[in-house]
Structures are given as structure tokens and as C-alpha cells.
Amino acid sequence: MQVPDRPLHPRSSVVRYLRDMGRGKQPGLLQRALLLAMLAACAVPASAATLGIRVDDGRTPLPDAVIELEAAGAPAIANARAQHVIDQKDETFVPYLTLLRRGDSIVFRNSDYTRHHVYTFSPVHPFEFVVPSGSTSESVTFDRTGVVAIGCNIHDRMIAYVFVTEAPWAAQSDSDGNTVFEDLPPGRYVLRAWHPRLRSGGRGEQREIDVPATGGAPVSVTLRVDAPPRPADRERSDY
Numbered sequence: 234m235q236v237p238d239r240p241l242h243p244r245s246s247v248v249r250y251l252r253d254m255g256r257g258k259q260p261g262l263l264q265r266a267l268l269l270a271m272l273a274a275c276a277v278p279a280s281a282a283t284l285g286i287r288v289d290d291g292r293t294p295l296p297d298a299v300i301e302l303e304a305a306g307a308p309a310i311a312n313a314r315a316q317h318v319i320d321q322k323d324e325t326f327v328p329y330l331t332l333l334r335r336g337d338s339i340v341f342r343n344s345d346y347t348r349h350h351v352y353t354f355s356p357v358h359p360f361e362f363v364v365p366s367g368s369t370s371e372s373v374t375f376d377r378t379g380v381v382a383i384g385c386n387i388h389d390r391m392i393a394y395v396f397v398t399e400a401p402w403a404a405q406s407d408s409d410g411n412t413v414f415e416d417l418p419p420g421r422y423v424l425r426a427w428h429p430r431l432r433s434g435g436r437g438e439q440r441e442i443d444v445p446a447t448g449g450a451p452v453s454v455t456l457r458v459d460a461p462p463r464p465a466d467r468e469r470s471d472y
């Protein structure tokens with residue numbers, strides 16, 4: 234195993250080391266000492282807390298919520314300008330919600346046998362184009378933050394949401410309404426929560442939270458949202 238002079242991230246070296254160990258390589262004394270030193274560095278809570286956030290609608294867990302965390306003096310995030318894909322399959326946008334960093338882009342893929350006409354009026358970034366069956370759209374780059382509701386001009390019930398953030402920390406809740414933030418510096422944060430079905434005029438939730446070095450108990454967030462469309466409504470909206 235080769236240990237870099239100045240590992241960018243001590244843990245990745247540990248992972249590599251453990252992987253090599255698993256392959257039967259025997260570490261030397263020096264390497265063993267290095268591993269112990271690296272593990273000790275990880276064990277010290279070097280200002281890294283884990284925070285769980287649970288979102289519900291007052292009764293049941295709420296997937297597809299966006300949680301943003303801001304902190305005074307938070308480091309600026311380097312813009313990786315990632316490209317995301319929103320597929321159109323069975324006349325449904327997949328995924329329903331895409332969380333973007335400002336500067337990221339999206340292409341729309343059409344996996345259906347029918348064409349789709351993707352559009353949005355969102356002031357964040359209005360666009361429209363037809364995506365023929367089996368093809369992929371041009372790339373759309375989002376340079377402003379905010380919410381983009383996307384529809385299809387041909388299939389009214391198709392809807393997707395894009396949330397463009399520049400918060401230092403942001404994540405979307407999973408199918409159980411949970412988000413987990415790791416490696417948070419302990420301190421005071423502003424937490425914002427948003428959901429595509431926020432009740433009309435709803436602004437989501439904003440509050441301050443304290444994150445202790447130990448991580449602390451999960452934070453619970455309740456959002457007032459409209460009920461999802463019923464299947465019967467979806468069928469009627471075909472016409």
C-alpha cells in the first residue's frame with residue numbers, strides 16, 4: 234500500500250488500507266502505526282456532527298421535501314456543474330423531484346413511444362421543447378435559484394419539479410421522509426423546508442436549530458401540504 238504524503242481525506246486512505254488488508258496484504262509496522270494515527274484522527278470529533286431530519290405532513294412521513302441548511306461563515310461550495318437526467322417513462326417524469334446546485338444542468342430523455350412537449354413558465358428559467366420518442370433534449374442550465382415546475386403540453390397530468398439551491402447543505406427526503414446530513418460543523422443553522430405540494434400560498438418552514446458536536450436528536454419538521462391527486466382524478470385529466 235502506498236500512503237500519500239498528505240492525504241486529501243484521511244478516511245479514504247483508511248478505506249484503501251482496509252481494502253488492501255482484505256486482499257491479504259500484510260501491513261508493515263510503519264503502515265500499522267500510520268493506520269492507528271489515521272483512525273485516531275477520525276475518532277476525534279473534528280467538528281463533524283450528524284443531523285437527522287424527519288419531515289411529515291402532520292400524520293405521515295413526507296418524501297420529496299427539500300431541506301436546506303445555512304450557517305454563518307459556511308464555506309462556499311465549489312460548483313461542480315453536474316448534469317442530471319429527467320426521464321419520461323409511461324407518461325411520467327422520473328424523478329418527480331430533482332435537487333440541483335445553481336449552475337447544474339438537466340437533459341430530458343424520452344423513453345416512451347410517444348413524443349413529449351416539455352415546458353415551464355418558471356421565472357427561474359422558462360423553456361420549452363419537443364422531445365421525440367427515444368431521444369434526449371438539449372441541456373438546460375440553471376443559473377438562478379428557485380423552484381421550477383415542469384409540465385408536458387401534450388399530457389396534462391405529467392409534472393416534475395426542479396429545486397435549484399445554493400445553500401451549503403441541501404438534501405431531499407427519502408421515501409420515509411428522512412434526510413441525514415453528515416460532517417456538519419457544530420453550531421447554529423437556519424433550516425428551510427419546502428415541498429412541491431405545499432398548501433396554496435404556503436412558504437414552507439424556516440427556523441433556527443442548534444447542532445451540537447454530538448449530533449443530537451433528529452429534528453422533526455411538519456409541512457402543511459395538499460393531498461396528492463387521486464388516481465381517479467388522473468384518469469379524468471386524460472381528456
Ligand SMILES: [Cu+2]
Nearest residue numbers: 349385387388
Ligand atoms: Cu408528454
